[in-house]
Amino acid sequence: MENSSKGFIPVMLTPFSANGNIDYDALTQLTEVYLQAGASGLFANCLSSEMFELSDEERLQAIRHVIKITNGTVPVVATGTFGGAIGKQADFVKRVNDLGTEAVIVITSLLAAENESDEVFDGRVFDLLDQTEKIPLGFYECPVPYKRVLNAAQLKSFVDTERVIYHKDTCLDLDDIKAKLSVTQGHKFGLYDAYMGHAVASLKAGSAGLSCIQGNYFPELITWLCQNYNDEALADEVQRVQQFLIDNMDVMHNVYPVVSKYFLQRRGLNISTFTRRDVGTFTTSIVKEIETLFADYTLLKDDLNIRLFL
Template identity: 65%
Template structure:
């Protein structure tokens, strides 16, 4: 990812119409919102995209649509592994690569089962690399079907092949994040993007290439602001306020996600339905109260930081 500006890579939502069809017009508008916010790249076809609820053709069409809207302005990465034998996963990796993405992302929990050891995972990763010659790859420690966190020395071995240029870390462990960065930092094309906002500032200061978090599906411009200013001593007080805001609202933003993030974006002015194909739970009155409070709190924070409106 040596062509990318260090910063925020959104884990993109998939908008649907009320009948459950993918709303490609809204997907285009959403892509433009991420770009206006200052995103450094885009992660299409991920868990936030409800990728497991899409067909193969919907996955590919959505990726192509995002690529067309981005029009080369930023790199796009997208998931390409969905289970089964490695040879089958490799075949779909090639189809995703044919869309022109910067890297195709492999789900760690789909390359080895929960009861299989690290040696098995290593063998399958190397098989995937061998069966997808020339295709830049990345890894995503996706929570579904289960979260398989790579050990720092594993990631180092994979990056040493010269084929792995992206890693989305969900370890929630700043020690592991720092060690992964330490072991892979000398590879100019590789970037680690942290998903956990509880230690966002520490991760950026440790050398993370950027952030890739669900909070960016509420206020992408705030995550961009944090990536831009985390080391700015003149804004140290504001940086700490933003970090605490993200920590304080962690549970609110994860509850009934991504339905609530679509609701939040709609409230901000994006023409997007709250329909989701995933069964993520009920949007209760309590959930709505929390989101309304989040909206009010964010409005005040945005005004304090003098962030430009996206809508």
């Protein structure tokens, strides 16, 4: 997961059965779809996974299952901090690391309250580093419970320890992305951008890849973009994909992840639309929007000769 490679890291969904239990058969199939679509790694136990609605044991079991299915073919990162005292968070980081993850992800908004300073946050990061031995860590600027975005100076200080190797960025600001990339060069470290509004520009600026919810609709398209973003012979096609992602931003976020699970159903995945999180009502008008998205994507992937694996 270094800057030299451009890869797609899916923020994995958690499939549930109708009774609300994790559907491990569907999780197996979903993991295989990500891999077949060309994912260069997987981000398990993230917000898209409904991590806050899972118990500790469910979190660990889901991560363990994903690692088993990947069987070493790609690295897996997974969240390991869920609030409380740093010692408690460090203990769970160790449990996640013991499963075989490439890095354990730290939620930035769970190390300090919204009204606490960057200095307080930074101190807790270094405390967590001290209490987790040599375990590789990463950051996720998760929007829940609130969004705490790291600035370039902060990220540099953490990456300079050689312990922080991964960052899922949600700042939505290309200049901030460039600043973070500038100060973290020369390290075993990858910044993966979540915002598809500037996906091509971010990749050209030096981001290691993309980690976005759009990959839970069409993972092969995000892989295609990571592979072809700088190909002059495909410049028109790349711009078409970028505009497609921009034009459909809102519909893919509306009552997510229900909508993405429905989209995957339309693709043939045996997955229910059940979610433990209250994301709103999946109305008939939203269904129509997703059906339009499905039709538009079918035309796009056919024009680009992109192969579906489901």
